Amino acid sequence: MASIIKIRNLDKYYGKNYILKNLDLDIEEGEFISILGPSGSGKTTLLRMIAGFEQPTSGQIFLDGKDIAGVPAYERAVNTVFQQYALFPNLTIAENVAFGLTLKKVPEAKKRKQVSEMLHLVQLSGFENRMPSQLSGGQKQRVAIARALINEPKVLILDEPLSALDRKLRKSMQLELRKIQKNLGLTFIFVTHDQEEAMTISDRIAVMNGGMIDQVDYPYKIYEKPATEFVSDFIGESNVWNGLVKSIEDEFVSVAVEAGEFIIPRPENIRVGDLVSFAVRPEYIEISQDSGIPGIISDQIFVGGSTQLMITIANGYVKKTMTGHVEDYKTGETVLVNFKPEKVVTLKNEGNDIYNAISHPEFSFLGGNLFGR
Ligand SMILES: Nc1ncnc2c1ncn2[C@@H]1O[C@H](COP(=O)(O)OP(=O)(O)O)[C@@H](O)[C@H]1O
Ligand SMILES: [Mg+2]
Structure with a gap:
């Protein structure tokens, strides 16, 4: 498999505080990779740089072999789903999902067809005319995923998307996310601080510790062969x-x-x-x-x-x-x-x-x- 994202020697400082230090990571095309680490370990900062919301202090990020420094967020084939659903409260579900297409002035008929396909994918067919306030937390998060996927990104970044949901719903959403990702063959970068979630859902896991990646490996390897004391502590x-x-x-x-x-x-x-x-x-x-x-x-x-x-x-x-x-x-x-x-x-x-x-x-x-x- 080819790497869709390559990160090399990435450093990020806020003032004198290093947040990410000399970070290297290869993400394979079509994989479901989790970035797992405690709160404050730099997960969101890393994602924001991949998505283009934040600039590295030094180092490089390659998307499909091209250095994307200076490429603005909206021109990157990367979409992000955040922890808070952030739907537009005054738009219907269909309008929310269609948002990216509306910006691109895609014709109505084509838009409607794609919205319907996306809602089908996240199992919300028939919800087109509802308002966000009429949806449960899990449903809102699925709308957010549909809204991101309609832009046909190569990479979908999900920053702790399930952490606001209760445990049972989180479990079923994990399975659904995994199914959607496998069906579409897209690359998902999924951030979580929950080791059990990372173990269940991922092809590979990158364990972050204080702005560095301690280990990147298959879930069973992370468990059986933790590379550092931190990993063996954090996982199981x-x-x-x-x-x-x-x-x-x-x-x-x-x-x-x-x-x-x-x-x-x-x-x-x-x-x-x-x-x-x-x-x-x-x-x-x-x-x-x-x-x-x-x-x-x-x-x-x-x-x-x-x-x-x-x-x-x-x-x-x-x-x-x-x-x-x-x-x-x-x-x-x-x-x-x-x-x-x-x-x-x-x-x-x-x-x-x-x-x-x-x-x-x-x-x-x-x-x-x-x-x-
Ligand atoms: N804009 C900022 N200015 C200064 N410090 C920041 C900023 N954003 C994040 N940080 C700090 O960077 C560290 C990592 O934050 P973050 O990437 O949000 O971690 P995580 O997502 O793993 O919880 C934290 O110590 C946080 O306080
Ligand atoms: Mg975070």
């Missing part, structure tokens, strides 16, 4: 450890954490004495009576089909999940905590390792609640 749940390499043997290394030693796969270019960060998902934590680091089961929670065990070891705790209702373990019981080395994800070092090692002496449990585990 992880047990994260920082430790010192004690010894190296072939493909494995022994890492000393506060409560003992774990065996993990050998990271590249590692030496004895180096600091390493690694993560293990709660479903891959094993407990036994014969090998591992001792811990005490401090809590058990049964949540819809699975059981979570909280195990205290040293100054922190480990989270383990199991399917079903497990009654084999008692609160207060001592167990040995371990995991298979192949389930370990070694994390890229972020910032100051010494600081990390001191601030999370043993490991830090990182929250999140992707699959309700």
Whole structure:
């Protein structure tokens, strides 16, 4: 697949504050890509520059191979749907959807035909003569999508378009958006701060962290192989450890954490004495009576089909999940905590390792609640 958008070395400063820093991103033609990150990470700023509402401080954005610096927003083959539906309250639904065509002075008959096609696409046929105030939130957002799509953009940008909707409606709109995108074969750039939404809806996810992209990958890869501690925290749940390499043997290394030693796969270019960060998902934590680091089961929670065990070891705790209702373990019981080395994800070092090692002496449990585990 060809890249429809290429972003290179993009920087954005407001005054002295950098908002986006040296950002690179390739978006493939026809893909549904989500930009996922916490509030304030720069998602909207990035979109506004792709759409042409904002100029980069430096760096380049290519659309279909052409540098679009200086191309005004209305001449870019990019349309945006915002979080707030922003329909014109005094225009009918048909007039709202037709807006872009009216500006272009498209003849009435042709306009009516296209409006009808667009309303059909978003499953609002028959709503032509209603006013926006007579529509529900989900319906208004579908009108906003129809109004953007009627301009036949190559790329549709959606900035947290579902965040004003209640959970149930959001779920069904996610499926609908995905269907519309696949039917039309268009490129969608979908912004969200909701990791579950990004996981459900996207072909790929770009995870933003403080104005930078930490990782761009398929949803399962982001979950299975998070590149940084931030990603493993933000997507689902992880047990994260920082430790010192004690010894190296072939493909494995022994890492000393506060409560003992774990065996993990050998990271590249590692030496004895180096600091390493690694993560293990709660479903891959094993407990036994014969090998591992001792811990005490401090809590058990049964949540819809699975059981979570909280195990205290040293100054922190480990989270383990199991399917079903497990009654084999008692609160207060001592167990040995371990995991298979192949389930370990070694994390890229972020910032100051010494600081990390001191601030999370043993490991830090990182929250999140992707699959309700
Ligand atoms: N026009 C502006 N002037 C100064 N700072 C801004 C402006 N727009 C956004 N910011 C800042 O840039 C950062 C990123 O904002 P934004 O792109 O809206 O993040 P997100 O969409 O991920 O929540 C925030 O710290 C925000 O306060
Ligand atoms: Mg935003």
